[in-house]
Amino acid sequence: MVHVLRLGGWDPLQALGSGWRLRAVPEDCEPVEFFHPAGDDLASSFGIYHPLSLRWHRPGDDAEAHEQLVAALADGIVPVVAVDNYHLPFRPAYHDVHAGHLLMVTGYDPGSRAYRVLDPMPPAYRGPLPREVLERSRSSANPDDGSDPFFAGSGPARRWLEVRREGPQPELTWSWLRTALETNVRSLRGAEGDGLPALAAYFDSLPAAVAAEGAAPLLRTYRIGWPAQAEAGLHARFLAEAARRLGRFRLAEAGRAVELVSHSWTGVRISAAHGEENPGEAARQVVEHGRTLLRGYEAALHAVESALDRP
Structure with missing residues (x-):
């Protein structure tokens, strides 16, 4: 979210750091890097004092997932998509470790059938990613095969997070x-x-x-x-x-x-x-x-x- 907010001209440190919450521990703690005890109610923990909407989308298949990303990009939204690192060539876990992760989609080129993605997590990557590769990563079962005891066992399910600014950032x-x-x-x-x-x-x-x-x-x-x-x-x-x-x-x-x-x-x-x-x-x-x-x-x-x- 830091990079999405910065792209929108906001100070992400103020937006995400001014609030401080500690949620009760839920029974189900999903084994993904982006787990948060707030679940779908992320706005109760992030951007608390800001006009910020945070909403998870869960498309049913690859076609719908692609259509939603293209529509979001056309609307000025930078989708934050859930993926399995195992299928991403720029991640150290490529074809080695299944692990849930997040990255941003900043564009799509229908001619080359490639998304432009931004992954700020080291080693960091900014560049094209073939549509079929991202779809494979988003639809992965992320199986718990023992390669990662903490962040495997729950698939991305093609979900993506919509981060929408609904007004100016408070002074x-x-x-x-x-x-x-x-x-x-x-x-x-x-x-x-x-x-x-x-x-x-x-x-x-x-x-x-x-x-x-x-x-x-x-x-x-x-x-x-x-x-x-x-x-x-x-x-x-x-x-x-x-x-x-x-x-x-x-x-x-x-x-x-x-x-x-x-x-x-x-x-x-x-x-x-x-x-x-x-x-x-x-x-x-x-x-x-x-x-x-x-x-x-x-x-x-x-x-x-x-x-x-x-x-």
């Missing part, structure tokens, strides 16, 4: 930002049914879940940590930039505290990722790291609250 003012930060704090404290209480309850229940199900809850923990860690890091960067632009340097201190939250997710995710041989011990380690993480969240919220009243 970054202290009044606007203060309201956003106050709302973030309320949400993370659990005012909307998610947030830290839900995460604490998840960690409390993890040992029993692992005892009953084996390593499966640990893989789920790894997947939920992926977006949560990234969102904390993005919010930290936004606070640092807002501090510079608005001259409110306690925001930079708050940003550092939020950055530590992002770092604290690493222990949770790595312990969960390597828990298959001894799930019980891994669950113990995850819970221990989880308690550190929760303390980090509380410290970050305190830092944000302190920045609300003092520049």
Whole structure:
């Protein structure tokens, strides 16, 4: 979404980083890189304070999928399409590892029957891709063949994300930002049914879940940590930039505290990722790291609250 918003003239750091949410962990954590606990309701976690529409489309076959992309491009939309890396020649996983991934379609040439695509993920690629190759990647079953324990087993199903700007981006003012930060704090404290209480309850229940199900809850923990860690890091960067632009340097201190939250997710995710041989011990380690993480969240919220009243 960063590149799509930038192409539209928006500051993606403000659009995606001004909000900070933590959703309750769903039972079904889809094994794809782009999993998010918000599911189809991505607008509740991204672009929260912006006129931004985020909508998944699920065409039924290759022909409909192609027609939707061409129509979106004609409407000025840059589709973000779900793919299986196994079928993409520019991905290191080509003909080696099945893994769900996202890339952007920026154009289509009917003469050469090739899309123009942009994949910012290293090694990064910008250029043509034959229509049949993209269709093969989008319709792949993405089988769980053991090559990727985290992001295989759920096909792209030809889905694509429509990112539509429905108005101008709000100006970054202290009044606007203060309201956003106050709302973030309320949400993370659990005012909307998610947030830290839900995460604490998840960690409390993890040992029993692992005892009953084996390593499966640990893989789920790894997947939920992926977006949560990234969102904390993005919010930290936004606070640092807002501090510079608005001259409110306690925001930079708050940003550092939020950055530590992002770092604290690493222990949770790595312990969960390597828990298959001894799930019980891994669950113990995850819970221990989880308690550190929760303390980090509380410290970050305190830092944000302190920045609300003092520049």
